[in-house]
Amino acid sequence: MRTGRLTGSMVGIIVLTLTAAGCGLSGGSGDSDSTAGGCTVDKGNVGSGKLTGEVKGKITFQTTNLKKDFGSFFNGVIKSFEKAHPGTSVKWIDDPGDSTFTQRNVADAQACTLPDVINLNSETATALTKAGYLLNLGVKDPSAAKPFVPAFWKSSTFKDASGSALHTVLPWYTGGIVLTYNTDLLKKAGIDPAKPPTTVFGLFADYEKIAKSAKGKYFATMANPIWRIPADFDQMNIKTLSSDGKSAVFADDPRTTQWVAWMAKLYKEGAMPKDSLSSSNDPSTPYTQGKVAYGSTNPSYVRFVKQNSPSIYAKTAVGQQPFDALGHTTGAPQYISVAATSKHAPVALAFAEYLTNAENQTAWCKDPDVVIFPTTTTSLNDPFFQKVSGTDQFAQARKLVADQLKTTTAYQTNLSPAVQNAIVSQVQLAMQGKKSPAQAVKDAQAKANELLKQAG
Amino acid sequence: MVATQTAKPVTVPGAEAVVSAPGTARIRRLARAVLPGPAPGANGAALYRRWWLPWLWTAPAIVCAAVFGVFPFLNTVLLSFTNAKPLGGAANFVGLSNYTRMLDDSDFWLATRNSVLYAVIVVPLMVLLPLLLAVLVEKNLPGIGFFRSAFYTPVLASSVVVGLSWQWLLADDGLVNTWLEKAHLIRSAIPFLSDSWLILLSAMGLTLWKGLGWYMVFYLAALGNVPKELHEAASMDGAGAARRFWHITVPGVRQAMMLVGTLTGIGSLRVFTEIYMLGSSTGGPGGADRTLPFYIRDVGLDPITGNAGYGSAVSVALFVLTLGLTLLAQRLTKEDES
Numbered sequence: 001m002r003t004g005r006l007t008g009s010m011v012g013i014i015v016l017t018l019t020a021a022g023c024g025l026s027g028g029s030g031d032s033d034s035t036a037g038g039c040t041v042d043k044g045n046v047g048s049g050k051l052t053g054e055v056k057g058k059i060t061f062q063t064t065n066l067k068k069d070f071g072s073f074f075n076g077v078i079k080s081f082e083k084a085h086p087g088t089s090v091k092w093i094d095d096p097g098d099s100t101f102t103q104r105n106v107a108d109a110q111a112c113t114l115p116d117v118i119n120l121n122s123e124t125a126t127a128l129t130k131a132g133y134l135l136n137l138g139v140k141d142p143s144a145a146k147p148f149v150p151a152f153w154k155s156s157t158f159k160d161a162s163g164s165a166l167h168t169v170l171p172w173y174t175g176g177i178v179l180t181y182n183t184d185l186l187k188k189a190g191i192d193p194a195k196p197p198t199t200v201f202g203l204f205a206d207y208e209k210i211a212k213s214a215k216g217k218y219f220a221t222m223a224n225p226i227w228r229i230p231a232d233f234d235q236m237n238i239k240t241l242s243s244d245g246k247s248a249v250f251a252d253d254p255r256t257t258q259w260v261a262w263m264a265k266l267y268k269e270g271a272m273p274k275d276s277l278s279s280s281n282d283p284s285t286p287y288t289q290g291k292v293a294y295g296s297t298n299p300s301y302v303r304f305v306k307q308n309s310p311s312i313y314a315k316t317a318v319g320q321q322p323f324d325a326l327g328h329t330t331g332a333p334q335y336i337s338v339a340a341t342s343k344h345a346p347v348a349l350a351f352a353e354y355l356t357n358a359e360n361q362t363a364w365c366k367d368p369d370v371v372i373f374p375t376t377t378t379s380l381n382d383p384f385f386q387k388v389s390g391t392d393q394f395a396q397a398r399k400l401v402a403d404q405l406k407t408t409t410a411y412q413t414n415l416s417p418a419v420q421n422a423i424v425s426q427v428q429l430a431m432q433g434k435k436s437p438a439q440a441v442k443d444a445q446a447k448a449n450e451l452l453k454q455a456g
Numbered sequence: 457m458v459a460t461q462t463a464k465p466v467t468v469p470g471a472e473a474v475v476s477a478p479g480t481a482r483i484r485r486l487a488r489a490v491l492p493g494p495a496p497g498a499n500g501a502a503l504y505r506r507w508w509l510p511w512l513w514t515a516p517a518i519v520c521a522a523v524f525g526v527f528p529f530l531n532t533v534l535l536s537f538t539n540a541k542p543l544g545g546a547a548n549f550v551g552l553s554n555y556t557r558m559l560d561d562s563d564f565w566l567a568t569r570n571s572v573l574y575a576v577i578v579v580p581l582m583v584l585l586p587l588l589l590a591v592l593v594e595k596n597l598p599g600i601g602f603f604r605s606a607f608y609t610p611v612l613a614s615s616v617v618v619g620l621s622w623q624w625l626l627a628d629d630g631l632v633n634t635w636l637e638k639a640h641l642i643r644s645a646i647p648f649l650s651d652s653w654l655i656l657l658s659a660m661g662l663t664l665w666k667g668l669g670w671y672m673v674f675y676l677a678a679l680g681n682v683p684k685e686l687h688e689a690a691s692m693d694g695a696g697a698a699r700r701f702w703h704i705t706v707p708g709v710r711q712a713m714m715l716v717g718t719l720t721g722i723g724s725l726r727v728f729t730e731i732y733m734l735g736s737s738t739g740g741p742g743g744a745d746r747t748l749p750f751y752i753r754d755v756g757l758d759p760i761t762g763n764a765g766y767g768s769a770v771s772v773a774l775f776v777l778t779l780g781l782t783l784l785a786q787r788l789t790k791e792d793e794s
Contacts, residue, residue: 037543102759103757103759106542106543106759109543110543123759123760124759126760127543127759127760128543130543130760131541131543133543224736226736226737226738273628274628274645274647274650275626275627275628275645275647275648275649275650277649277650277741278649278650278655278735278736278738278740278741279623279627279649279650279734279735279736280623280736281736414760416758416759416760416761416762417737417758417760418754418755418758418760418761418762419758419760419761421737421738421739421743421754422743422754424738425738425739425741425742425743426742428738428741428742429741429742431741432650432741432742434742451755451758451761452761454539454755454761454763454766455541455760455761455762455763456539456541
């Protein structure tokens with residue numbers, strides 16, 4: 001009798017578990033026509049047609065690590081939005097933005113609990129767009145493009161599951177990119193600091209000169225290629241992925257092998273610290289110690305040097321990032337998106353557009369504690385960004401980036417972390433001399449394709 | 457005798473109104489049926505023999521185990537037969553194809569080799585070294601508390617902080633290489649952070665260093681149960697410290713060693729943070745230091761290109777490996793005991 005009950009109980013538990021597992025396998029609930037990702041949503045949030053509805057209700061707004069420094073600014077923006085739209089309420093939450101940011105937001109999306117308005121980076125936006133969790137802003141508000149720099153808006157797209165490019169994000173703030181270097185170390189290598197190279201290979205040639213003059217006492221840059229892939233490929237106009245993003249094509253361009261050969265040569269000749277091949281790729285600290293000639297490419301880094309190492313700051317200069325074959329810079333800004341699962345999508349969309357409008361972007365980017373740049377045309381035409389006063393390197397960096405942003409695009413190739421790691425791994429093997437550059441590029445493409453294929 | 461007495465209602469001042477309230481009798485009947493209270497005329501011992509009572513007490517634990525253990529495990533097994541994606545969506549049944557892919561996947565075998573190697577090297581050291589440490593700090597000497605605390609401190613530090621400290625120690629211009637160079641023991645820096653074998657060994661060192669204090673506490677508790685009289689008698693018979701350690705201490709803490717071995721074995725096969733901290737997101741140059749959990753992250757959990765089905769198949773393989781090694785260790789211990 002007892003055995004029978006035990007068996008019955010166990011069978012019950014297993015059946016319940018398997019049933020629940022079956023539900024999990026179905027990839028979400030609901031057989032309604034209106035679904036986004038695996039969630040049932042309001043019909044107006046998906047499909048064609050402009051989003052309509054009353055701007056009334058409570059929404060949640062998530063930023064990434066901004067509350068600590070900019071609490072008063074965002075509270076002011078929220079307050080003024082609520083005042084301008086009676087009957088609305090915005091609850092602000094702040095994600096720490098750590099290494100599990102994408103996984104955390106993906107989990108929220110799967111649970112149909114994404115915040116209504118969300119601050120995303122390109123990696124997370126890529127994942128959420130592909131799975132259909134973000135509002136298609138190009139369709140839901142055809143006038144959304146108006147305030148933004150045309151090149152930025154045009155390039156701020158992500159692909160859905162079928163490979164079609166969608167405007168699921170509003171470009172928000174961006175940092176730009178500049179070369180930061182120690183003029184003393186460059187002069188010792190016979191490089192004119194006033195004439196920064198205009199190509200990636202030109203920059204590599206300068207690294208080589210530094211390695212020869214340094215003789216192991218200091219280095220040109222860091223070895224881990226993870227921050228150069230696919231940034232350098234983009235700058236050189238090497239296509240990393242096919243137009244539908246479903247296969248890797250970088251090996252088809254002979255310049256990729258040349259690029260890997262350069263990296264291998266530079267590593268071998270001592271232009272990079274040997275122990276940085278698969279560890280830290282951040283030159284911030286070694287630069288301030290005078291151990292590497294080129295610092296971080298983030299313009300705000302100049303301020304870091306000024307505050308933390310005045311002696312190195314005195315030798316620091318900034319120059320334009322090599323435009324190479326692309327002719328301008330690329331750089332994914334921070335984005336603002338609206339969740340397709342929002343219960344109050346009209347409020348969420350109105351708030352997203354209010355937050356990213358020229359007035360609010362200009363106000364925030366003028367904050368003396370911020371080294372960021374706006375993405376709206378009106379903001380960039382503001383004298384604050386156009387008439388840079390001062391001769392210090394920080395002012396120069398601001399000027400260089402403001403010039404870049406007139407033509408810059410967000411067309412940065414979005415590689416998944418796994419694909420990026422697969423390519424980087426093969427380049428590392430070439431840098432160690434364990435593979436020829438040609439073989440490493442071939443293998444890297446094969447590994448990347450294997451991962452892209454399994455993604456479907 | 458108490459068990460045979462019929463329970464009498466306890467009179468509480470002011471309770472009459474509650475007892476006589478409408479519906480109270482029904483509630484009491486219901487409570488009597490559900491709760492293990494004594495039924496009128498019921499024998500207390502018989503009451504506690506009700507078949508569902510143990511299930512009732514263990515229900516919270518069973519529910520937790522089912523939700524957080526059994527369900528995820530069974531779901532993982534089911535997913536391993538599909539091509540599910542981390543972001544959900546339709547998942548198709550693909551039969552054994554994930555498992556056949558695994559057999560031909562050189563990266564999977566590399567990760568398996570690293571995980572097994574990790575367990576094979578770390579487990580014996582983690583079983584033995586904390587025991588030696590515990591024997592050292594067991595004695596009540598002046599200032600011994602400081603050493604006990606010092607050995608335990610790495611346990612309290614976060615893995616990320618420890619990993620960063622080890623990066624600094626093992627860098628080409630780090631403390632270890634600088635000392636070795638100043639002592640004229642080496643001419644050029646040892647590539648702890650750029651050679652894949654040295655990264656793996658350094659990660660093992662990190663695991664050992666961080667775990668020593670934790671398992672030392674296990675052994676300190678176990679050593680308290682080893683009779684002091686045995687040591688005294690052996691000393692009087694002329695046994696030295698080493699002999700007493702092998703013939704008295706080790707047999708006395710055998711159960712604790714078994715436990716430490718099992719826990720360390722499972723932990724070693726699940727290692728991720730140490731490899732990530734020393735070998736970065738690629739898992740060492742060329743991904744040569746990736747362990748099975750690292751590989752599962754790469755192939756199964758990537759939100760854009762991940763295949764949760766294949767990742768689940770690798771997870772099942774990791775489970776089988778863990779179970780196999782644990783059973784093997786148990787069997788070897790039993791054979792040794794017999």
